[in-house]
Amino acid sequence: MSNAVAYAVVRDDPPTVYVADTIEVLQRVLALEVVARTPPGGIDVADRRRLRESLLDERWADAVVDWIATTGVAIDVYTHLHVYGDTDLPADLIGAQLQFSPLFRDEPI
Helix, strand or coil, X not given: CCCEEEXXXXXXXXXXXXXXXXXXXXXXXXXXXXXXXXXXXXXXXXXXXXXXXXHHCCCHHHHHHHHHHHHCCCEEEEEEEECCCCCCCCCCCHHHHHCCCHHHCCCCC
């Protein structure tokens, strides 16, 4: 299992967050869950054609970029977020680690 994930925040109302184990998977998720699920009624014919072509050609990132341009809804994509687990922060060592953190340092007089 990886210690990192890629994620995206679709800045719609309300915002939606998508998480995947790689940026490649995240691009496919956004293509399927966001771009392909967009109702066609509010999209101009040329834009709809371009979005469909990108999806059918499996150009996921292009489809997402075109979707943002077409809808005006921003998507923030983050390619590497560390996922902390028990081995990163062992409960039996947290007290020792805390005493060396900045908050526990005294300011010079």
